[in-house]
Amino acid sequence: MVLLRGLQPSCTRFNQSLFRNSSRAFSSACPDGKAIVVERHGNPQEVLKLVDVPGRTLKEREICVRMLAAPINPSDINRIEGVYPVGPPVPAVGGNEGVGEVIAVSEGVKNLSVSDWVIPVRAGLGTWQTFMIKEETDWCKVRKDVPIEYAATTFINPCTALRMLEDFVPLNEGDLLVQNGATSIVGQCVIQLAHLRGLRTANIIRERSDFQEVKQRLEGLGASGVFTENEAVSKEIGDLKGAKLGLNCVGGSAATAVMKLLGENGIMVTYGGMSKKPITVSTSAFIFKNIELKGFWLQKWMSHHSPMDLARMTDYLLGLVHEGKLTYQMEKVPFEEFNTALEKSLGKRGSVMKQVLTFA
Amino acid sequence: MVLLRGLQPSCTRFNQSLFRNSSRAFSSACPDGKAIVVERHGNPQEVLKLVDVPGRTLKEREICVRMLAAPINPSDINRIEGVYPVGPPVPAVGGNEGVGEVIAVSEGVKNLSVSDWVIPVRAGLGTWQTFMIKEETDWCKVRKDVPIEYAATTFINPCTALRMLEDFVPLNEGDLLVQNGATSIVGQCVIQLAHLRGLRTANIIRERSDFQEVKQRLEGLGASGVFTENEAVSKEIGDLKGAKLGLNCVGGSAATAVMKLLGENGIMVTYGGMSKKPITVSTSAFIFKNIELKGFWLQKWMSHHSPMDLARMTDYLLGLVHEGKLTYQMEKVPFEEFNTALEKSLGKRGSVMKQVLTFA
Missing domain, CATH: 3.40.50.720 (NAD(P)-binding Rossmann-like Domain)
Structure with a gap:
């Protein structure tokens, strides 16, 4: 399966078994994973690469999150193209929104526990990867009684x-x-x-x-x-x-x-x-x-508000989702089929629903 | 002297002596005068007419104002053309700003006296005329220690x-x-x-x-x-x-x-x-x-504020004029030469200074 241009040989190990293994709970380590990396700014179909990300032991305050779902948003594309005014320097993992499950916490982590669902509190963290290691404060806990595609997309658009x-x-x-x-x-x-x-x-x-x-x-x-x-x-x-x-x-x-x-x-x-x-x-x-x-x-709004404000918003919005009062069309696509989802998001197949990558 | 297209025979009486007579103080009557009337909407050089305005005795709360100076503003032109969204129905006297001297007051007038300088508190009253009869509340008293062209133009632009x-x-x-x-x-x-x-x-x-x-x-x-x-x-x-x-x-x-x-x-x-x-x-x-x-x-601002607010503003601004801290370029033109001033205001003679009609 050719996933992306510039695919490295090491990527041939990429298969479903990785996802199955990842559901184990580690107490202080994060397993090996995969990530879609923006190598340089340019045409998204040319500058993205699937890379291996070696696992490692967590440092103080860090948590390991197994990603469950992450959308491809228009602003993700703009960031890859380099036409977005802010963003991390490249190379960087793509994706700015998503939901994951905490599978390991280090010492000093106070407010999150293994099995919590979390979303990033800011853009630029790189959600197109199977496992993310970030500090506790980079995350906001969300309710688990909603479909993953809603938890993954509640931040940017509904908020x-x-x-x-x-x-x-x-x-x-x-x-x-x-x-x-x-x-x-x-x-x-x-x-x-x-x-x-x-x-x-x-x-x-x-x-x-x-x-x-x-x-x-x-x-x-x-x-x-x-x-x-x-x-x-x-x-x-x-x-x-x-x-x-x-x-x-x-x-x-x-x-x-x-x-x-x-x-x-x-x-x-x-x-x-x-x-x-x-x-x-x-x-x-x-x-x-x-x-x-x-x-x-x-x-900009987030830069003036606290993660607690975000938590209150997402709790309200996902509550509406849970009650069936907030619904919108999305298409879930396995992470392995990233290329297809990207092509659709680029409008190469006409008008399509929001593409949400799923990792399990 | 041909003043305007559509000039009526009665207008031939129009001359300087009218202005000289008008400086007398009447206690309850306003003298005969002249006005530039917008007959219908259209090209300002075609739809304006100089007309005689007969004098009359003042009704309760009315005052008679002898105009001293009134500018030709771009919005005056737009109103004549009929492209301004508000304004009195035509025919109507042209001009929306100016300064005059109170020469007669009727019974019931409390806050204005003969010899006061006043400016209209709103547009649409028709300032291109030698004498104006309006109620006291249509006017705002202004200081007299400034040149008439500044008093005449302090409302629309400096405010x-x-x-x-x-x-x-x-x-x-x-x-x-x-x-x-x-x-x-x-x-x-x-x-x-x-x-x-x-x-x-x-x-x-x-x-x-x-x-x-x-x-x-x-x-x-x-x-x-x-x-x-x-x-x-x-x-x-x-x-x-x-x-x-x-x-x-x-x-x-x-x-x-x-x-x-x-x-x-x-x-x-x-x-x-x-x-x-x-x-x-x-x-x-x-x-x-x-x-x-x-x-x-x-x-719109005036519709939310009182004449007192206007009085405070004009007093401040004309105070600056008096102190030499606020100055701007204008050209004074006798009312008799309205046609020339209009032509200049229409940009037919290139870039010109603001035209201010003077009545004495």
């Missing part, structure tokens, strides 16, 4: 959705928010979190052959309305305008559509730019409509 | 400059702000008000043949640096970057230049769009640099 709903403008029951990219995981979370609060959502998605099917699915999550860009700016869309809050992860004309549905004094928060096109705004929107444009970046 | 410096971000001594359109009256006021507070200003102006001369003049007002757009985005401009506040009255590439000099978490306030081009922003500026874009419109 972003929650913060954008909470932190920019006071929203009361019945208030309207508008978003583009509504089929993204953040988009799906926004619909559901807003619905739980009695807010209405106007959702803008791309024109597509299965528009009606997607529309019905989003309405099933609680969307008040689902529109194409053209519909949003031209069609009679009833009372789904005058939004207090707009969320933009696309840019270009899709951002214009969001601003169109904003009401006076409305705020649009940009948290992504999937179209790679800038945002264009008329002078009169600022002066006469008094709209405000801001940005949101979870990494 | 806008002051509010933008005060209301958007806390600024401390040494902090930097960046603005485009720095030769505008707002721009000149920003430089001086910022300088008085110990703030530094980076000022962006158009490329022009007299660049060095203009640069020196703005530096004389307290500008820390004066640049063309190209210099602002490409040249080594020393430490004049990382601004906390940006002010944009141009749009297009000049707005991009302002955003370029903003620091992390910087705020750009748009208060005009002289280039008639929109503002274009990258996604990364919102996410990674965390800039915010907002708008300012004095008319």
Whole structure:
């Protein structure tokens, strides 16, 4: 099985048995493992390499985590390409989010125990590997009563959705928010979190052959309305305008559509730019409509908040998952099939669901 | 003398003697006058008309104001063209700012007396006329120890400059702000008000043949640096970057230049769009640099504040004028030469100073 370009001979040992062995509990050592390493910045299909990571005895305060699942996020790709403004120097293990099980703790570890599920409290730790050795403070414990793919993805996308709903403008029951990219995981979370609060959502998605099917699915999550860009700016869309809050992860004309549905004094928060096109705004929107444009970046938010804040958020969000109130589409892919998952994440196979690597 | 297209025969009585007569104090009547009326929306050189306004006895709470001076502002032009979002229905007297002297008060007027200088507290009252009859509450008294052209123009531009410096971000001594359109009256006021507070200003102006001369003049007002757009985005401009506040009255590439000099978490306030081009922003500026874009419109500010707030502002600003700490370039033009002033204001004679009509 050819996993990645630049595969080293030592990687041929890579097989399922490694995962089976890894479920043993070690008291102070971490076993040998495998990692997807970003050798240099560039095309992800050319600069990633699967490498062996030798096991070792834990140092004080360190824990060994056997990874259970880790997604491939757009920002992971940007970091590999070198177009992300921050990140560890390369070579570095890829992946910035995931969930794992504690299988060994060293002396001095106070708040985590073997068998706990944990997620990294910050980006840059490298989650695309079978075992991670990091200090206790790099981790946040999460509940175990949810599917691993949700625990693995609760940080970056659902927390972003929650913060954008909470932190920019006071929203009361019945208030309207508008978003583009509504089929993204953040988009799906926004619909559901807003619905739980009695807010209405106007959702803008791309024109597509299965528009009606997607529309019905989003309405099933609680969307008040689902529109194409053209519909949003031209069609009679009833009372789904005058939004207090707009969320933009696309840019270009899709951002214009969001601003169109904003009401006076409305705020649009940009948290992504999937179209790679800038945002264009008329002078009169600022002066006469008094709209405000801001940005949101979870990494910046985290730099101002404690791991306890993260723990509270993930506990709330995973609680909703457990209760069946928060759901979103993902595709689980075995770690061994990383190349396929990467190809899909790069959009080489059309529109696909979020790819989540699983390690067991 | 042909004043305006569509001049009516009755207008031939219009001459200087009217102004001389008007300096008499009437106790309860306002004399005959003249007004520039916007007959319908359209090209200002085609839809304005000079009309006679018959005098009349004042009703309760009304005062009669003999206008002393009134500027032609860009927003006046926009209102005439019908591209401004608010304004009185036409036909209506043009002009939205100015200063006049109270020459008659009716019964029930408590806070104003004959010989007071007053300015309108809101737009839409029609200041391009020799005498105005309005209720006492439509006016705000101002100090008389300044030239009439400053009293006439203190509301819209200097107040806008002051509010933008005060209301958007806390600024401390040494902090930097960046603005485009720095030769505008707002721009000149920003430089001086910022300088008085110990703030530094980076000022962006158009490329022009007299660049060095203009640069020196703005530096004389307290500008820390004066640049063309190209210099602002490409040249080594020393430490004049990382601004906390940006002010944009141009749009297009000049707005991009302002955003370029903003620091992390910087705020750009748009208060005009002289280039008639929109503002274009990258996604990364919102996410990674965390800039915010907002708008300012004095008319909206006034709707949330009392005439007392306006009185305090104008007293402060005209105090600075009196002390020689606030100065800006204007050209006084007799009301009889309105056509010339209008032509200049429309940019038909190249770059000109603010035109201020004088009535005596």
